Amino acid sequence: MTQxxxxxxxxxxxxxxxxxRDLTSVWERALRRADLPIAYSEGFTPHxxxxxxxxxxxSVSSTGEYAELTFAAPIVPxxxxxxxxxxxxxxxxxxxxxxxxxxxxxxxRMLRATLWELVWPPADAAALTELLRRRGDALLRxxxxxxxxxxxxxxxxxxxxxxxxxxxxxxxRAPDGADARTVLRAVLRNDGPTVRPTDLFAALxxxxxxxPPTTCRVAQGExxxxxxxxxxxxxxxxxxxxxxxxxx
Amino acid sequence: xxxxxxxxSVTPLxxxxxxxxxRRPGAAATTPPSYWGALxxxxxxxxxxxxxxxxxxxxxxxxxxxxxxxxxxxxxDTYEVGQPNQGIQILYEVLNERATxxxxxxxxxxxxxxxxxxxxxxxxFSLETHRPLWAFDVFAVSLPHELGHTNxxxxxxxxxxxxxxxxxxxxxxxxxxxxxxxxNPEPLAPFVDAAVMGDGEEVVLAIDDVVxxxxxxxxxxxxxxxxxxxxxxxxxxxxxxxxxxxxxxxxPAFYAPRYHDDGRLKRTVPVEPGVPALVxxxxxxxxxxxxxxxxxxxxxxxTVHERFSVEIFRGCTRGCRFCQAGMxxxxxxxxxxxxxxxxxxxxxxxxGFEEVGLLSLSSADHSAIGPxxxxxxxxxxxxxxxxxxxxxxxxAFNVTLSNELARNGRRTGLTFAPEAGSERMRAVxxxxxxxxxxxxxxxxxxxxxxxxxxxxxMVGLPTETDEDVLAIxxxxxxxxxxxxxxxxxxxxxxxxGGFVPKPHTPFQWxxxxxxxxxxxxxxxxxxxxKDHSGLKLRTNDPEEGVIEGLLARGDRRVAAAVERAWQLGxxxxxxxxxPTLATWRQALEETGVDxxxxxxxxxxxxxxxxxxxxxxxLDKDWLWEDWQDAQGDQQLDDCRWSAxxxxxxxxxxxxxxxxxxxxxxxxxxxxxxxxxxxxxxxTPERYAAGG
Ligand code: SF4
Numbered sequence: 058m059t060q061x062x063x064x065x066x067x068x069x070x071x072x073x074x075x076x077x078r079d080l081t082s083v084w085e086r087a088l089r090r091a092d093l094p095i096a097y098s099e100g101f102t103p104h105x106x107x108x109x110x111x112x113x114x115x116s117v118s119s120t121g122e123y124a125e126l127t128f129a130a131p132i133v134p135x136x137x138x139x140x141x142x143x144x145x146x147x148x149x150x151x152x153x154x155x156x157x158x159x160x161x162x163x164x165x166r167m168l169r170a171t172l173w174e175l176v177w178p179p180a181d182a183a184a185l186t187e188l189l190r191r192r193g194d195a196l197l198r199x200x201x202x203x204x205x206x207x208x209x210x211x212x213x214x215x216x217x218x219x220x221x222x223x224x225x226x227x228x229x230r231a232p233d234g235a236d237a238r239t240v241l242r243a244v245l246r247n248d249g250p251t252v253r254p255t256d257l258f259a260a261l262x263x264x265x266x267x268x269p270p271t272t273c274r275v276a277q278g279e280x281x282x283x284x285x286x287x288x289x290x291x292x293x294x295x296x297x298x299x300x301x302x303x304x305x
Numbered sequence: 306x307x308x309x310x311x312x313x314s315v316t317p318l319x320x321x322x323x324x325x326x327x328r329r330p331g332a333a334a335t336t337p338p339s340y341w342g343a344l345x346x347x348x349x350x351x352x353x354x355x356x357x358x359x360x361x362x363x364x365x366x367x368x369x370x371x372x373x374x375x376x377x378x379x380x381x382d383t384y385e386v387g388q389p390n391q392g393i394q395i396l397y398e399v400l401n402e403r404a405t406x407x408x409x410x411x412x413x414x415x416x417x418x419x420x421x422x423x424x425x426x427x428x429x430f431s432l433e434t435h436r437p438l439w440a441f442d443v444f445a446v447s448l449p450h451e452l453g454h455t456n457x458x459x460x461x462x463x464x465x466x467x468x469x470x471x472x473x474x475x476x477x478x479x480x481x482x483x484x485x486x487x488x489n490p491e492p493l494a495p496f497v498d499a500a501v502m503g504d505g506e507e508v509v510l511a512i513d514d515v516v517x518x519x520x521x522x523x524x525x526x527x528x529x530x531x532x533x534x535x536x537x538x539x540x541x542x543x544x545x546x547x548x549x550x551x552x553x554x555x556x557p558a559f560y561a562p563r564y565h566d567d568g569r570l571k572r573t574v575p576v577e578p579g580v581p582a583l584v585x586x587x588x589x590x591x592x593x594x595x596x597x598x599x600x601x602x603x604x605x606x607x608t609v610h611e612r613f614s615v616e617i618f619r620g621c622t623r624g625c626r627f628c629q630a631g632m633x634x635x636x637x638x639x640x641x642x643x644x645x646x647x648x649x650x651x652x653x654x655x656x657g658f659e660e661v662g663l664l665s666l667s668s669a670d671h672s673a674i675g676p677x678x679x680x681x682x683x684x685x686x687x688x689x690x691x692x693x694x695x696x697x698x699x700x701a702f703n704v705t706l707s708n709e710l711a712r713n714g715r716r717t718g719l720t721f722a723p724e725a726g727s728e729r730m731r732a733v734x735x736x737x738x739x740x741x742x743x744x745x746x747x748x749x750x751x752x753x754x755x756x757x758x759x760x761x762x763m764v765g766l767p768t769e770t771d772e773d774v775l776a777i778x779x780x781x782x783x784x785x786x787x788x789x790x791x792x793x794x795x796x797x798x799x800x801x802g803g804f805v806p807k808p809h810t811p812f813q814w815x816x817x818x819x820x821x822x823x824x825x826x827x828x829x830x831x832x833x834x835k836d837h838s839g840l841k842l843r844t845n846d847p848e849e850g851v852i853e854g855l856l857a858r859g860d861r862r863v864a865a866a867v868e869r870a871w872q873l874g875x876x877x878x879x880x881x882x883x884p885t886l887a888t889w890r891q892a893l894e895e896t897g898v899d900x901x902x903x904x905x906x907x908x909x910x911x912x913x914x915x916x917x918x919x920x921x922x923l924d925k926d927w928l929w930e931d932w933q934d935a936q937g938d939q940q941l942d943d944c945r946w947s948a949x950x951x952x953x954x955x956x957x958x959x960x961x962x963x964x965x966x967x968x969x970x971x972x973x974x975x976x977x978x979x980x981x982x983x984x985x986x987x988t989p990e991r992y993a994a995g996g
Contacts, residue, residue: 071358072605074348079355079606086603086657090362101715103689116349144657146360146605177308185307239308267309270346 059096060128061157063164064138065276065289069118070148077112081105083146084124091144093137096129110165114253119274121171123288125157125164155289164288165247168277170222172285172294173243173254175269179236182228185266186239189226192261193241196221204259217260220245220252222280225296241269242296244280310346319439319465324476325536327440330373330520337369337440340430347425351417355606356384359432362603362656365401365408366433372407374517376400377431377441377478381453381460382877384412384432389610391664392447392484394598396509406513409433409441413456414463416876416883422463429464438464442516444478445509448486451856452879454493457482458871461496468868470498470558475523475536479516479544488586488633489808489916491573492856492863494557499548501555502633502919503586504619506595508553515551519544549580553587555919556580562861562915568902570860570913585920590963592619592638596648603656612660612693613652617645617677621666622945624952625724626735626935627766629807630666633921635954637945638963642673646680653690661685661692669698669706670945678709686712699723699738704750716754721746722761726776732938733768735931740780747784751791758784758797764826765804765818765850768936774826777801778833785840798841799834801827803850807857809921811931813914816907817854823847848886852878854904860915863903865896924953 068075075083085105088095097103106127113119132138134154142151177185196202202218224243231238241261245252254272262268278288284296326335348354369375378396380387387393393410400408409431414422422428429438438444444466446457461468466477473480482490483501490500501508523540549556559577564570575582589595601613620637621630640648649661661681671677681692692710699721707719723738725731731738747758762777781799788795803823806815818826824847834840855863869892875885893900908914910929917925931941931952944952 071360074354074358075605076353076355082611082659083605085659086362089653089657089659090655092654097689105689116354146362148360178310180309180311181307188307265306267306269308270310 058130060131062126062128062132062134062138062154063157063289064124064126064154065152065287066122066124066142066145067118067120067150067152068113068122068148069120069273072146072148073116073118075146076115077109080109081107083149087141087144087146087149088126091137091140093132093141094128094130096127110168111247113274114255117254117272117274120152121274121276121287123164123168123277153289167279167288169248170244170246170280170285171277172275172296173245173257174273174275174298175241175243175254175258176229176271176273177239177267177269179238182237182239186226186228188266189239189241189261192263193224193226196260197224202260204256206256206259215250215252215256217252217256220249221257222246223284223296224257227297229298240298242275242284242298244285244296246280247277321476324439325524328442328476328520328524330517330525332370333525334370337436339435340427340437341435343425343427344430344435347418347421347427350421352415353385353606356412357414357418357432358605359410359435361605363600364433364602365397367401367407369407369434369436373405373520374407374443374513375441376406376408376443376445376513377411377438378408379411379444379446379460381413381446381448381456382879383415384604384606385608387412387447388602388604388608389612389614390447390449391598391614391616392449392505394601395595396445396505397602398597398600399506399509399595400513403510403513405517409436411438411460413453413460413877419459419463419876429460439466439478441478442520443481443512445481445483448482448484450879451486451492451853452877453486454856454867455871455875455878455885457493458496458868459876468871469495471495473498473541474538475540475544477541479548481512485629485633486857488629488919488921489857489859490555490557491562491861491915492859492867494861495864495868497557498545499554499556501553501587502584502921503553504589505587506589506597508551508587511551512548512554515547516544519547546577549577552585555584557861560918570915572913573915573918583918583920586633586922588636588922589619590638592616592640592963593644596640596644599648599652599655601652601656601658603658610662611658612662613649613656613658614662614664615645615648615652616640616664617668617671617674618665621670622943623667623670623737624735624931624941624943626733626811626931627724627763627804627806629810632810632923634666635922635952636963637670639671639673642677642680645677646684649681650684659690661690663692663694667698668694669700669703674706678706682709682712688713695720699743699746701746701749704746704753704755707750707755708753716756718757718759719750719755720759720761723780724761724763725766725773726762726778726780727773729938730766730769730773730776732940733935734766735935735940737940737942740783743780744783744787747787751788751795756792756795758788760784760797760799762799762801763804764801764830765823767812767815769826771826771829774829775833778830781830781834781840781842782837785837789839796839796841798843799830800843801830802845803847805850805854805857808914808916809923809928811928811935813858813928814908814910814932817850817904819901819905820847820851823850846881849879851886851900851904852889855898855900858915859898859903863898866892866898869896922954924951927952 084107096106108125110123138151138154201216203214203216206213206215222244226241228237229240276287276294279286283293285294327337378393380390380393397408400406411431458468467473479498481499482497483505487500488502523536545556548554559580560573561576562573618639620634622637625631691714694710723743724736725734764774785797788797806812806817827844870889873888875888877883878885
């Protein structure tokens with residue numbers, strides 16, 4: 058009697074530095090600490106049945122991580138997933154869940170697009186916002202936007218444009234009244250050749266904008282005109298963040 | 306460039322009044338800055354950033370103002386290597402359980418982060434709160450071997466603490482070293498304030514008491530709220546003097562070496578009134594009183610050992626003559642089986658670790674290892690928790706034991722350490738294993754389904770001839786042929802290292818082989834096994850033993866070379882990625898330290914040794930006799946079950962081996978013949994009766 062759950066979780070704070078290859082053991086141990094009946098694979102080196110649809114680059118934070126968990130016995134999701142959330146390291150929290158019915162499409166098919174967010178420090182916020190708006194609009198009008206991706210094994214040219222479904226730059230005032238910051242949000246396709254937020258930034262920076270100190274994968278799901286419809290909750294994450302709502 | 310972040314600003318609190326404020330005990334203290342804000346933006350640029358963030362399950366964070374004394378415990382290597390260290394985890398827990406103390410941890414930053422730290426003025430920091438080294442009262446560094454010495458200097462310098470003890474003032478932390486390499490701290494003497502020999506559990510609390518009282522006397526604010534004048538150098542002297550009164554604590558500044566004209570050491574003498582001429586090691590008699598570490602830290606990134614580890618006994622009496630750990634950790638003190646069982650069950654539940662490791666120097670020697678293994682195997686049968694035992698003893702019993710522990714898993718690899726290839730050589734090193742034992746054990750292991758046997762050997766042992774070296778190859782080949790008879794996929798690996806003589810062992814007088822000689826011997830083996838492509842040979846770079854050997858038996862004059870090597874950029878001396886030997890050779894040349902004189906020369910009986918004033922419990926005459934016996938191929942039995950040899954440990958400490966063997970019942974494992982019994986021994990009555 059196995060039960061499958063899909064959950065959305067966060068990877069923020071210190072845990073954003075945990076690499077994708079270390080994730081499995083971090084989760085396996087948290088599941089054991091929470092004493093949940095996770096199912097194990099067969100064989101001599103059994104592994105907990107926890108799968109993550111795709112790897113988040115190290116150092117990028119996220120409120121849009123997903124996982125699929127298979128339990129060997131039924132759980133009480135509200136209670137037990139809260140326990141899992143508490144057992145995970147600080148910064149990793151379970152946000153929502155969905156029971157997976159038999160025959161449901163693969164999780165990856167529900168995560169066709171990602172809403173990314175790049176945030177800069179308050180210095181030059183007005184000028185920077187203006188500049189990024191212009192460059193963003195130009196990018197959306199263009200057919201191609203080629204950038205060079207530097208890798209230890211050699212440089213590669215990547216066309217960013219086909220992956221960009223939409224993007225917008227705005228000025229976000231912090232709820233505590235601190236200086237406003239430039240925020241770029243973009244919806245990128247997950248199907249097709251991989252385009253990372255660093256590639257998108259390269260297409261916009263023209264070497265006169267500093268790399269954003271924080272990048273966040275906000276949510277994953279389906280592209281809609283206002284932004285992105287989140288895969289599990291169906292809620293829409295807007296392309297232009299609603300400042301008042303966030304302050305609340 | 307638009308959108309550039311302002312450089313993170315953390316004011317280094319270096320003015321004496323501010324440093325005094327930070328160091329004050331309790332609520333009167335100013336909390337030092339956290340460097341997390343400065344560090345975080347740099348982490349995306351470094352390898353394996355998760356090692357610097359802390360936040361692991363079971364980390365302890367105590368507010369700065371809630372503690373009278375504050376310790377920074379350090380393992381001077383990367384987090385990956387240092388995090389699993391049991392010593393640090395034990396002290397971490399023991400100190401943090403004390404209401405007045407706070408302990409955090411630090412590891413060495415890899416060179417990429419170190420460069421950024423120097424560029425951005427970020428000092429050595431603690432993992433828990435990212436507070437700077439200079440703010441702590443005690444910087445306690447574990448030195449399990451000699452290859453962390455340059456890292457220690459580097460961490461001090463990076464932490465804004467003068468790397469020479471003589472340059473430190475009352476407001477600098479006390480720099481303590483412990484661990485096996487602290488049994489000869491002379492090459493570090495100018496850099497450390499004190500060295501602690503032996504078990505840490507009790508002495509760390511005694512030191513904490515001294516530091517707390519001293520802070521009360523010298524760093525507490527006046528009752529009327531006015532500031533005390535910054536305490537001067539006398540205050541630091543008072544503290545060191547009080548530390549020297551703690552049993553097991555050695556303050557190098559209070560001793561001076563005297564040399565003969567020809568450069569040999571005459572002796573090391575006290576130069577401070579009232580300090581002991583011979584500093585004893587600390588021994589915790591009752592391991593049961595110290596069931597630590599209970600709340601083991603669970604790393605979020607890969608480390609060398611990811612398991613819940615329980616030390617099942619401390620010490621070893623097998624008396625292998627090359628083995629420093631075996632000599633200096635005597636006598637044997639066992640944990641009771643029910644304590645082991647309880648620690649494992651609670652620990653597995655608490656940490657979520659998938660694997661349990663039963664630790665000790667020679668785990669199969671616990672007098673109740675059979676019942677321990679059986680009970681744990683019963684508890685975890687059919688679960689995903691696996692059990693492991695670092696097996697080094699060569700006998701059939703060990704195979705039975707490993708079968709038991711592997712009930713849940715695959716019978717993959719077994720490790721045995723015959724250490725030498727020929728019967729004669731094994732008599733020299735006192736490793737009592739015959740070739741028949743080994744082959745019979747291998748036969749049993751392969752016939753019971755084990756697939757891979759690893760054999761550990763050393764070359765460069767005293768009196769070794771090429772014939773002895775080739776015997777390693779022959780033993781490897783025989784084992785390999787036997788392995789193949791049981792299955793074409795079976796494997797045998799022989800792992801061969803170069804022997805490094807260590808202090809406080811019968812081989813402390815021996816000449817070390819230079820790396821060229823080790824290399825020649827390794828190639829003899831390689832050549833001899835070349836027709837057996839399935840027999841794997843693993844060797845270390847012979848050069849690795851050079852620095853280790855020099856620092857192991859060096860005296861205070863070697864310190865100049867340590868300092869120079871560090872200044873020239875030597876760090877992570879044990880890492881392949883960091884070939885530091887050329888740097889060291891330059892440092893040796895510049896400082897006039899003669900490597901050959903320190904390492905490749907046999908010492909005679911009358912020569913004073915740099916650690917003669919440090920008492921590891923072993924009588925020097927006994928060690929010398931054993932050294933003579935070694936050269937005459939004389940073996941000694943294990944003193945746990947045969948007559949006492951008067952090695953000095955037990956009478957000196959007025960304690961005895963605390964094992965199930967001392968109760969007078971029949972030996973569960975027969976040492977003679979080393980085949981032992983294939984059946985698991987029954988629970989000794991001592992335990993069954995509950996004590
Ligand atoms: S069995 Fe020998 S090598 Fe192993 S710890 Fe004991 S003395 Fe050292």
